[in-house]
Amino acid sequence: MSHSQVERYSPSTEFVAGAKAILPLVIGAIPFGIIFGTLAHSSGLFLAGAIAMSALVFAGSAQFIALGLLATGKALPIIILTTFVVNLRHLLYSLSLVTHVKRLSPIWKLVLGFWLTDEVFAVAIHRYNQGDCEASRRHRSTYKHWYYLGAAIFMYINWQICTVIGLTLGYLIPDATSWGLDFAMSVTFIGMVMPYLKNKPMVVTVIVSGIMALLTQNLPHQSGLIVATTAAIMAGIFTNKMNKHQDNV
Amino acid sequence: MSKQEFYLIGAMALVTFLIRYPLFAFSSQIRLPSQLIEALKYLPPAILTAIVVPAILMPTGDKILLSYTNAKLVGAIAAMLVGWQTQNLLATIVCGMLVFFSWQWSLTVFN
Numbered sequence: 206m207s208h209s210q211v212e213r214y215s216p217s218t219e220f221v222a223g224a225k226a227i228l229p230l231v232i233g234a235i236p237f238g239i240i241f242g243t244l245a246h247s248s249g250l251f252l253a254g255a256i257a258m259s260a261l262v263f264a265g266s267a268q269f270i271a272l273g274l275l276a277t278g279k280a281l282p283i284i285i286l287t288t289f290v291v292n293l294r295h296l297l298y299s300l301s302l303v304t305h306v307k308r309l310s311p312i313w314k315l316v317l318g319f320w321l322t323d324e325v326f327a328v329a330i331h332r333y334n335q336g337d338c339e340a341s342r343r344h345r346s347t348y349k350h351w352y353y354l355g356a357a358i359f360m361y362i363n364w365q366i367c368t369v370i371g372l373t374l375g376y377l378i379p380d381a382t383s384w385g386l387d388f389a390m391s392v393t394f395i396g397m398v399m400p401y402l403k404n405k406p407m408v409v410t411v412i413v414s415g416i417m418a419l420l421t422q423n424l425p426h427q428s429g430l431i432v433a434t435t436a437a438i439m440a441g442i443f444t445n446k447m448n449k450h451q452d453n454v
Numbered sequence: 455m456s457k458q459e460f461y462l463i464g465a466m467a468l469v470t471f472l473i474r475y476p477l478f479a480f481s482s483q484i485r486l487p488s489q490l491i492e493a494l495k496y497l498p499p500a501i502l503t504a505i506v507v508p509a510i511l512m513p514t515g516d517k518i519l520l521s522y523t524n525a526k527l528v529g530a531i532a533a534m535l536v537g538w539q540t541q542n543l544l545a546t547i548v549c550g551m552l553v554f555f556s557w558q559w560s561l562t563v564f565n
Contacts, residue, residue: 288466292473301497302477315479318474388554391509391526392529397502399537399546400537410496410503415503419508430505433504437496
């Protein structure tokens with residue numbers, strides 16, 4: 206069997222599959238990108254600044270919070286510190302991907318690192334985790350980084366286009382921000398969480414995460430996010446251990 | 455672009471990149487303990503939930519609003535039901551948004 210096993214995947218099939226997989230998330234990011242562009246105008250960040258921020262920072266929630274801080278006249282170091290704390294979760298994402306990208310060339314690591322976002326991570330890690338067990342070995346591929354790249358490029362281009370649309374709308378309809386378009390991100394994340402809820406440890410993780418996030422909401426610079434996530438992961442591991450223990454008795 | 459904007463965007467870009475990239479850069483030298491790899495399984499749902507729950511339950515950012523007047527909560531419940539039933543991401547997003555917008559619209563009309 207094994208000697209005749211031909212790779213079913215190629216860089217181009219993986220690239221297209223990655224772009225397809227992230228399509229729902231791209232659609233979910235559209236209102237979010239537009240609202241960023243719309244808000245930028247009223248926060249005092251003008252055309253070139255908003256476009257440069259989307260192109261170079263490429264981090265939705267950090268960009269939003271930066272706008273909020275700009276609008277209330279916060280000092281530069283505060284905005285940069287907040288960016289750091291809000292984006293710290295990307296460190297956890299890259300940690301999760303370490304074992305998968307370590308054999309790639311330096312240029313690949315650079316490119317994939319720059320384009321690492323919530324959505325791209327969710328799609329890429331799902332692909333990397335396919336084909337781990339014997340039953341799903343038909344999903345094995347040596348080109349999964351092309352899948353990651355396809356998802357990342359699609360997400361990036363969409364974000365730039367939506368920023369420009371939002372900037373245009375911001376001039377035309379100044380009160381578009383009150384429509385609640387930010388809910389699009391929430392609903393996208395809900396859709397990303399649901400498939401994980403297949404066993405008890407994951408359900409416990411999610412419940413603890415939600416409760417802890419509410420309790421730590423008032424911690425400075427959104428650092429409650431890291432506290433809540435850590436507590437939730439520990440609760441998940443603990444539940445998993447308890448489950449195994451029960452099975453063994 | 456003003457000088458202030460230039461420094462702001464430059465610094466934000468640098469800080470963000472210096473979070474995302476270094477572990478990739480040194481990934482071939484890093485060996486993760488198996489407990490850590492196990493823990494990272496729980497990371498995606500944990501972090502996404504921690505972002506979403508306050509955004510939905512605290513629509514004004516300061517206090518919890520558990521009421522039918524919270525359109526985000528109603529939309530989120532709809533999204534969870536659709537997501538759970540269909541396991542389809544696009545259907546979840548579209549239904550959640552539709553319910554949210556129509557609920558929000560009804561609230562403004564009937565109040």
